[in-house]
Amino acid sequence: MTALDLNSPVAVVGSGTMGQGIAQVALVAGHPVRLYDAAPGRAGQAAAEIVARLDRLVEKGRLAAADRDAARGRLEAVGTLSELAGCGLVVEAVLERLDVKQQLFRDLEEVVGEDCLLATNTSSLSVTAIGGALRLPGRFVGLHFFNPAPLMPLVEVVSGSATDAGAAGRALETVRGWGKTPVACADQPGFVVNRIARPFYAEAFELYETRAADPATVDAVLRESGGFRMGAFELTDLIGQDVNEAVTRSVWESFFQDVRFRPSLAQRRLVESGRLGRKSGHGWYPYAEGAERPEPHTAGPEEAPGHVILLGDLGPAADVVELIREAGIDLRIEDEGFAAEEEKGRLVLPGGGTLVLADGETVGEYGPDLVSFDLALDYRAATRIALAASPVTSPDTLAEAVGLFQALGKKVSVVGDVPGMIVARTVARIIDLAFDAVARGVAGEEDIDTAMRLGVNYPLGPFEWSRRLGDDWAYGVLDAVHEREPSGRCAPSLALLRHAFTAAK
């Protein structure tokens, strides 16, 4: 499939945040671009803003002055829809309302030729529903750019039920030609990124609602242990709680209120109180001048244990064993009588207490002598590790566990006894939704990995993460979490179960 010819004009309808960004991308790629907006004067203003942005790129040496001048010559703000006749592609970025978008495309169909590709930048409406208003819905696709469009490399190319494969292929090659990384996906709620990213927020909010940890601690653990660029609380403060919640509600409602996508009551209250995040001066955190940012829980110094006994293997946490050796702690391997098939790999502390990797069970089930530690993306690079203790965990066992990780150079956050802790449950749920999405035909594995790395900056794609952790790891965690929290919110999908039981065979 070939990309749209660079001489073919591209129209952008709606010249707000996204429209301006998309217009800039098409313009710099070499197309003539026509901007239209329903608000009088808005398109002209937007064109001026785009040119000002190009000027800044020239100042920074990222665009040649001659290219800026040529781009300026190709950019035109128009005052009526009929001036979009002759365009090869129209990208719509207007208000997120089905009736408004449908009417716009009905009007556009009267103006443009039958070979003009029509695209919507909707992030939450059904592409199929918008295209349903068209006489020729085969040439209609979703082109979901991320904000800011000139900087974000990912574009989800969404095929509605009536979209022709040729039109989707042409749209995909066109945005690839614009220097973007397109991923093809089907028209299901949230497409790829907004669907699979939901648990990143939901699990953090759930931990807060169940008082397992405060926002600052969850954020610190997600960043410093999980390898995520930002924690869920600080990220939603940046996005805006209203905007983030609207995406969650839309995905949840579009899935007929599937419990796996259930919104958070705590976030609802935040939105109701007007604490929308940075833009309103207060969200999960305060942003007023001089406001103190809460600190994550960080345990005080404890003595390093004199020795540690390793039983079995620690699976995805095997590097912890290496780190213990390198820290000069006497590591004894006493596997005699250890039944690897039935027993968890664990570290035994000098006082007789044990330390296990979070696996979806709770530590309280095992009495006073168990502490669990959370999953880390890379135990060597992690600067913080979360430990879970129950109300009955013996203070001595906890102190020895804290001292051990401190001796490995880590800060330690002690959190409540929730199955799957923080990173482990979050990563397991992201992996689960990714397997489920593939099984339901949303997109392919590689495209999902690409989308999650580029769309929301995850350190690894869900499938890469799953391979690294072991094929049955995520299933094991979620199966155990689900047994303990049987609402169905964390129930592993059939696709994940199949993978766990067939991949290794």
Ligand SMILES: NC(=O)c1ccc[n+]([C@@H]2O[C@H](COP(=O)([O-])OP(=O)(O)OC[C@H]3O[C@@H](n4cnc5c(N)ncnc54)[C@H](O)[C@@H]3O)[C@@H](O)[C@H]2O)c1
């Ligand atoms: N902001 C984001 O982060 C983001 C990311 C991806 C997708 N989107 C989607 O992109 C679209 C636009 O979002 P935005 O943030 O740029 O909104 P925005 O409010 O900044 O801009 C919307 C523009 O559309 C114009 N408009 C409204 N109705 C119109 C009509 N019938 N015809 C022509 N122009 C009309 C408005 O005057 C306004 O200038 C929405 O569908 C949104 O869901 C937004």
